[in-house]
Amino acid sequence: MIFISIIIGCILGALIGINIPTIPYTYTKYLAIAIIAALDSVFGGITSTLKKNFDMKIFISGFFVNAILAMLLTYLGEKLNVDIYLAAVVVFVGRMFNNLGTIRRHYVEKITTRKIIAKAEATIKQANEQK
Amino acid sequence: MNKNKIAIVLGIVCTILTIAIVIQINTIKRTSSTVSGSSSELKDEVLKWKEKYDNAAINLENAKEELSNIRESSSKNDETASAKEREITLNNNLLGFTNLEGKGIELTVKDDPNAKSENIAPYDDISLHIVHDGDLRSIVNELKNAGAEAISINEQRIVTTTAITCIGNVIKINDEKVSSPFIIKAIGFPESLESALNRGGGYLERLNEAGIETTIKKLNKVQITKYNGVINSKYMKNIQ
Numbered sequence: 001m002i003f004i005s006i007i008i009g010c011i012l013g014a015l016i017g018i019n020i021p022t023i024p025y026t027y028t029k030y031l032a033i034a035i036i037a038a039l040d041s042v043f044g045g046i047t048s049t050l051k052k053n054f055d056m057k058i059f060i061s062g063f064f065v066n067a068i069l070a071m072l073l074t075y076l077g078e079k080l081n082v083d084i085y086l087a088a089v090v091v092f093v094g095r096m097f098n099n100l101g102t103i104r105r106h107y108v109e110k111i112t113t114r115k116i117i118a119k120a121e122a123t124i125k126q127a128n129e130q131k
Numbered sequence: 132m133n134k135n136k137i138a139i140v141l142g143i144v145c146t147i148l149t150i151a152i153v154i155q156i157n158t159i160k161r162t163s164s165t166v167s168g169s170s171s172e173l174k175d176e177v178l179k180w181k182e183k184y185d186n187a188a189i190n191l192e193n194a195k196e197e198l199s200n201i202r203e204s205s206s207k208n209d210e211t212a213s214a215k216e217r218e219i220t221l222n223n224n225l226l227g228f229t230n231l232e233g234k235g236i237e238l239t240v241k242d243d244p245n246a247k248s249e250n251i252a253p254y255d256d257i258s259l260h261i262v263h264d265g266d267l268r269s270i271v272n273e274l275k276n277a278g279a280e281a282i283s284i285n286e287q288r289i290v291t292t293t294a295i296t297c298i299g300n301v302i303k304i305n306d307e308k309v310s311s312p313f314i315i316k317a318i319g320f321p322e323s324l325e326s327a328l329n330r331g332g333g334y335l336e337r338l339n340e341a342g343i344e345t346t347i348k349k350l351n352k353v354q355i356t357k358y359n360g361v362i363n364s365k366y367m368k369n370i371q
Contacts, residue, residue, distance in 0.1 A: 006141055013149025
């Protein structure tokens with residue numbers, strides 16, 4: 001259910017995005033950093049859903065506030081002539097990998113448990129037949 | 132927490148995210164075609180200046196339009212003013228400040244496609260096989276002589292201050308770079324324009340002999356864009 005809605009959202013977003021005019025080049029840096037922050041939030045959201053501690057308020061506020069803060073940091077970095085956005089990229093991408101790792105582990109464990117259960121059931125069946 | 136609600140929120144968030152990503156990709160694709168290269172800071176700078184230039188050009192365009200609207204509305208109910216307005220329009224047409232259309236020809240001049248260093252004879256000069264600034268000047272001269280009322284080369288209007296010069300491997304017209312193929316549009320009587328260009332011993336014949344490809348189309352409707360620059364006058368004064 002969650003993955004279906006994510007896929008539908010992505011397709012819808014792509015269709016809308018193609019038909020929307022592009023933005024001025026000056027703002028591409030900010031949009032890029034906002035995209036990375038938002039991606040991080042989405043992966044965080046998926047992870048917390050899997051862990052069953054999803055909180056709507058935290059998710060939505062994280063999505064917008066992270067993106068805006070990242071853009072503000074980029075702006076500040078531009079004014080100070082320091083590439084602060086690099087720090088934001090490092091943090092967000094690092095967290096993204098952590099979350100991806102959690103998601104991966106969740107599914108791998110799910111599959112292994114399923115396999116073990118199937119094996120156990122098969123042995124029980126065999127044992128019953130031998131009786 | 133309701134699972135459906137989570138799914139819907141995640142879907143909406145993903146929609147926003149994908150919209151942003153697609154916009155970003157489109158923007159990068161659009162801009163990186165203008166400037167290619169690896170020096171990212173210089174590239175950034177060039178793109179930003181280009182954007183500023185484009186914005187300024189759009190503003191100028193809007194201001195000009197507004198000015199002409201104001202002029203039109205103020206001269207609407209006044210006989211002498213509307214006569215003046217007509218005169219101004221005619222003068223602007225002649226100066227090249229308006230988009231025009233009318234009968235005319237479209238001439239395409241293209242560098243010799245077979246001119247490569249391997250199939251050029253040793254005594255042959257490769258520079259004969261490409262279109263030079265002088266060729267364009269001669270063509271423009273020929274067209275003016277045949278009564279062309281408005282001329283443009285690759286959308287660069289030929290106005291009174293236009294210079295056609297050579298800078299390295301491209302040609303500069305109105306301070307804008309243009310390169311082969313050159314599409315020369317002229318408004319005038321199509322038959323006389325064509326025969327002036329095509330006459331025996333004429334300029335096009337000489338170009339064709341050198342392998343330069345030329346095609347002339349006689350059209351009932353040629354559209355010529357206006358001159359985008361400004362014509363300044365600083366030193367000239369009327370004699371009293």
